[in-house]
Amino acid sequence: MNASSAAVSPQEVVETLAFFDDWEDRYRYIIDLGRELPAMPEAHKREDLLVRGCQSQAWLDWREEGGRIVFEADSDALIVRGLIALILAAYDRRTPREILDFDIDDYFARLDLLRHISPTRGNGLRAMVQRIRDIARSLAMA
């Protein structure tokens, strides 16, 4: 397996974040995840892959590999990259069915992030989750 974000599991993410009791450690962890997320080549950041946030931009691409969806995503903001890594921990290299069955709201709630990092804060995370689920749905139906 290559060094993709799927290297961390959602369970690990939840446990790690639960372990920290102050915002600084949580954010340092999220930022580290952001730094580890493989960068998309600039030429790859096409307009049609853009997921618009209010204050930052994010891109999402995907391909199918043996019945699983491999995602590639990036953002110009580091914290958003970290949040993307959190999302990809749940979604990357899963089957369309697994993606659709995954309870993302519960995941966010368990991350206890909603308090600090609300998906409505214009960071485009909701839109990215939506796009991932749409992709999974279109493949699940095919």
Next chain:
Amino acid sequence: MSARFDAERLRGVFPLLAQEINGKPLVYLDNAATTQKPDRVIDAVARYYRTINSNVHRGAHTLSDHATGAFEDARDAVRAFINAPSREQVIWTRGTTESINLVAHSFARGRLGAGDRILVSGMAHHSNIVPWQLAAQATGASVVPIPVTDDARLDLDAFRALLDARVRLVALEHVSNAMGTIHPVAEIIAAAHAAGVPVLLDGAQSVGHLPVDVQALDVDFYAFSGHKMFAPTGIGVLYGKRAWLEAMTPYQGGGEMIETVGFDHTTYARLPYRFEAGTPHIAGAIGMAAAIDWLGGIDREAAARHEDALLAHALELARELPGFRLLGRAPQKVAVLSFVIDGAHPQDVGTLLDQQGVAVRSGHHCAQPVMSRFGVPGTVRASFSLYNTHAEVERLFAALHKARSFL
């Protein structure tokens, strides 16, 4: 010599400022987006709903008389606040955006034709760009930006060169929200008038900082929002010269704006009601009057000096912040610190400041063209008001140093 301006005491009447955010005392530095409200304003709005709420200009009952009286008194308060020659020239709107749309629709469209031009500030807020684009699209005219200099001023030589026979209107902000620049509006208006061109000023960012005298400015239209000058959201004003207002067609149709209605003929109400279709934001207007009343008790020159001192203090602390790059270095500016930190995305900086209780804005500030002009996707903007303190400037920079250590 005036005594030191007592922001600490002034804050006491802003209940919102006393709270904690993310476990830290709030440092509110997003005043260019909206200012907080003093007790005087909050109480006036509550008192209106508790005691005299009823529709204006309609009811044959006492409460309606009280509400109408308070609503119209508020118009008088605004008239005096901007020194308009008459109350008929003070039109209530939802805010700056609606005021500009009103002028674009009822004034500009009828005067524009193919090949005509509207000159618009190169650092305008989107609400002072898009309404003109809509009017231009409908008429074959075009919207031409006034170029911006490296230190975030409007290039006046370029402006004069653009001011030719094709220009029908000049629209610019009195004070820039993205950069803080105070434009030399008197000079710009005089030049435009010499060429026979009327001028609209977007006063959204000026009313909370500077005294405004529409007659001294000789401005044709002045638009502003209550919520950026300590008044409620949802209320704003359009001031216009009488001759223009009288020649303008209505903007929206409905109740309040008519004299008589028949299916074959409708006559419109006189000024200002012709432009105030529907039930207005009565509580908002009353809140606006309360804000003006509150401002009237403040030494505004001392307040402006205090804000300048906050900005100077911030700039001094900025020298010790590695990678800090200020945008908007105009010599005449309000206390707006629009900046980037090299290698850090403005949104990341904003998020990390928020965790420390410091509220700033990050992003393009609804002024994308000027962001492109300076080659940045956005900035972090700390915008100060008269209730901010030097201790808060220090909190901002301590928070920035910490944010930087993360990024």
